Amino acid sequence: xxxxxxxxxxxxxxxxxxxxxxxxxxxxxxxxxxxxxxxxxxxxxxxxxxxxxxxxxxxxxxxxxxxxxxxxxxxxxxxxxxxxxxxxxxxxxxxxxxxxxxxxxxxxxxxxxxxxxxxxxxxxxxxxxxxxxxxxxxxxxxxxxxxxxxxxxxxxxxxxxxxxxxxxxxxxxxxxxxxxxxxxxxxxxxxxxxxxxxxxxxxxxxxxxxxxxxxxxxxxxxxxxxxxxxxxxxxxxxxxxxxxxxxxxxxxxxxxxxxxxxxxxxxxxxxxxxxxxxxxxxxxxxxxxxxxxxxxxxxxxxxxxxxxxxx
Numbered sequence: 001x002x003x004x005x006x007x008x009x010x011x012x013x014x015x016x017x018x019x020x021x022x023x024x025x026x027x028x029x030x031x032x033x034x035x036x037x038x039x040x041x042x043x044x045x046x047x048x049x050x051x052x053x054x055x056x057x058x059x060x061x062x063x064x065x066x067x068x069x070x071x072x073x074x075x076x077x078x079x080x081x082x083x084x085x086x087x088x089x090x091x092x093x094x095x096x097x098x099x100x101x102x103x104x105x106x107x108x109x110x111x112x113x114x115x116x117x118x119x120x121x122x123x124x125x126x127x128x129x130x131x132x133x134x135x136x137x138x139x140x141x142x143x144x145x146x147x148x149x150x151x152x153x154x155x156x157x158x159x160x161x162x163x164x165x166x167x168x169x170x171x172x173x174x175x176x177x178x179x180x181x182x183x184x185x186x187x188x189x190x191x192x193x194x195x196x197x198x199x200x201x202x203x204x205x206x207x208x209x210x211x212x213x214x215x216x217x218x219x220x221x222x223x224x225x226x227x228x229x230x231x232x233x234x235x236x237x238x239x240x241x242x243x244x245x246x247x248x249x250x251x252x253x254x255x256x257x258x259x260x261x262x263x264x265x266x267x268x269x270x271x272x273x274x275x276x277x278x279x280x281x282x283x284x285x286x287x288x289x290x291x292x293x294x295x296x297x298x299x300x301x302x303x304x305x306x307x308x309x310x311x
Contacts, residue, residue, distance in 0.1 A: 001024075001025055001026060001029050001031040001032065001033055001305060001308070001309050002025055002026065002027065002028075002029060002031070002032040002033070002051070002052055003021045003022045003024070003025030003032070003033050003035075003305075004032060004033070004034045004035075004039075004048065005019075005021065005022065005034070005035050005036050006034075006036035006038040006039055006042075007036045007038070008036070008038050009036075009037055009038045009041065009042075010036065010037060010038075011151075011154040012153075012154065013151055013153075013154075013170075013173070015060075015173075015229040015233075016035065016036065016060065017173075018109060018112055018173050019035065019107060019109060019301055020109050020111070020301065021033065021035060021058075021301055021304075021305060023109070023111075023301070023302075024301065024302050024305040024306075025305070029052065030052055030053050030054055031052055031054045031055075031056065031308075031309060032049075032051065032052040032054070032055045032056070033055075033056050033057075033058060033305065033308055034055065034056070034057045034058070034078070035057070035058040035060075037061065039057060040057070040059075040065075040074045040075055041074075043074075044077055044078075046077075049077055054079050054080075055077070055078050055079050055080075056078060056079060056080040056081070056082060056308055057075055057078040057080075057081045057082070058082050058104070058304075058308075059075075059081055059082065059083040059084070060084050060106060060229075061084075061226075062083045062084055062085035062088045062226075063085045063087070063088045063212070063214045063215075063224055063225070063226065064192055064224070064226055066202060066203050066206055066209075066215075067192075067194065067195065067199040067202055067203065067224075068199075068202055069202060070202070070206070072092065072096075072206065072207070078100070079100060080100050080101075080102060080308075080311065081100060081101050081102070082102050082103075082104040082308060082311075083101060083102070083103060083104065084103070084104060084105065084106050084226075084227045085103075085214055085225065085226070085227070085250075086103040086250065086253055087212055087213040087214040087225065087248070087250075088101075088212060088214055089101040089102060089103045090212075090213075091208075091211055091212035091213075091214075094208075094211065095207055095208050095211065102311060103253065104304065104307070104308075105227075105232075105253075105254050105298070105299045105304070106227050106228070106229050106231070106232055106299075107232070107299060107300060107301045107303070107304040108229075108232045108233065108236055108295070108299065108300055108301065109300065109301045110296075110300050110301070110302065112173060112174065112177055113177070113236045113237075113296075114174075114177040114178045114180070114181040114236075114237055115178075115181070116181065116238055117178060117181045117182045118182070119182060119183065119184050120145075120182045120183075121145050121146065121147050121182055121183040121184070122144040122145040122146060122183070122184055122185065122274065122278055123141055123144050123145075123146050123147075123183060123184065123185040123186070123187065123242075123274055124141075124146060124147040124148065124149065124179070124180060124183040124185070124186050124187070124239075125137065125138065125141060125146075125147075125148050125149075125186070125187045126147075126148070126149040126150070126176060126180065126186070126230055126233070127149075127150075127228070127230055128150070128155060128156060128159045129150075129156070129158045129159040129161075129162040130156070130158065130159075130192065130193045131158070131193040133189075133266075133267055134158075134162070134189075135158070135162060136267045137187060137267055137270060138162060138165040139165075140267060140270050140271050140274075141165075141187070141274075142165065143271065144274060144278070146167070147167045147168060147179055147182075147183055148165050148166050148167050148168070149166070149167070149168045149169075149171055149176055149179060149180075150162075150163060150166045150168075150169060151169070151170055152169045152170050153170070176233075177233065177237060180233055180234055180237040180239055181237035181238060181239060183237075183239050184239065184240060184277070184278065184281060185239065185240050185242050185274060185277055185278075186230060186233075186234035186237075186239045186240070186241055186242065187242050187244075187270070188228055188230050188231050188234065188241050188242065188243045188244070188251075188261075189228065189243075189244045189246075190225060190226060190227055190228050190231065190243060190244070190246065190248075190249075190250050190251050191223040191224065191225050191226060191244070191246050191248070192223065192224050192225075192226040193222055193223055194218050194222045194223060194224060199218075200218050200219065203215055203218055213248070214248070216247065217247050221246075221247065223246065223247075225246065225247075225248040225250045226250075227250055227251065227253075231243070231251060231255075231261075232295055232299055235255075235260070235261075235291040235292060235294070235295040236292060236295050236296065238288050238289070238292050239288070240261070240262065240277065240284050240287060240288050240291075241260075241261035241262070241291065242261070242262050242263075242264055242270075242273060242274065242277070243257075243261050243262070243263055243264070244263070244264060244265075244266065245263040245264065245265050245266075254298075254299065255291065255294065258287070259287065259290050259291075260287065260290055260291040260294055261287065261291060262277065262284070262287065
């Protein structure tokens with residue numbers, strides 16, 4: 001399978017830059033896999049698509065593309081689209097009368113898995129600050145021996161305002177993974193806040209938008225589901241994922257609660273859950289190891305390309 005990537009409009013340092021799917025590609029073959037948002041926003045050259053008879057696209061941002069202007073026909077030139085949002089897959093297949101949309105996991109390349117470092121810190125969060133609950137979360141983490149990793153560039157205003165909480169800025173991917181592996185717990189929200197009336201307006205411009213379960217709480221709770229990369233990053237760092245329970249719990253498409261991760265019920269429960277885990281850390285060894293083995297055996301980048309090739 002031939003691999004094409006175009007990361008020209010991806011934020012430098014973000015996770016797509018470390019998929020390195022070309023490590024698993026071949027120069028010959030009837031199939032091609034494309035990744036990089038530019039292939040959709042800027043279009044994919046027809047002459048490139050003609051090189052292989054079967055072309056697939058990997059979408060690891062869904063469903064957040066609908067929070068802005070988005071034409072659902074922009075991926076029509078691909079034979080298959082592999083997406084991390086199962087609800088959008090079901091919706092697009094239904095309204096387009098097709099089965100070309102397929103659900104896929106968020107992958108991680110084996111070469112970036114950190115060594116099993118000794119745990120030095122209680123809990124960490126790595127990523128952007130996308131609403132008040134994230135700011136509240138950071139204030140809770142400050143009660144523990146915590147790490148908060150953030151980029152200092154290409155970030156939204158709220159993340160910029162929250163950099164005073166950051167313990168580590170602009171780490172390399174390898175440095176970030178090493179630091180995650182030194183933390184016992186990683187906090188994870190597998191949802192994304194709708195940023196206001198304009199986002200809702202864009203979503204409602206889509207045909208039959210209310211048939212997509214991902215949009216069921218855009219007004220009542222102001223969020224949409226989104227599988228986050230930080231889950232598999234923590235999992236392969238042998239760090240316990242503490243995941244916020246939400247209306248979708250999309251993570252259960254790939255992992256089981258209690259076996260591979262632990263839930264918390266909103267920020268009011270977060271402090272208590274962190275304290276409980278730290279006080280009973282030995283009881284969670286099996287969950288950490290189960291999660292690591294599960295991710296390593298199923299959800300790495302080489303497994304992703306094998307799955308797409310055989311689909």
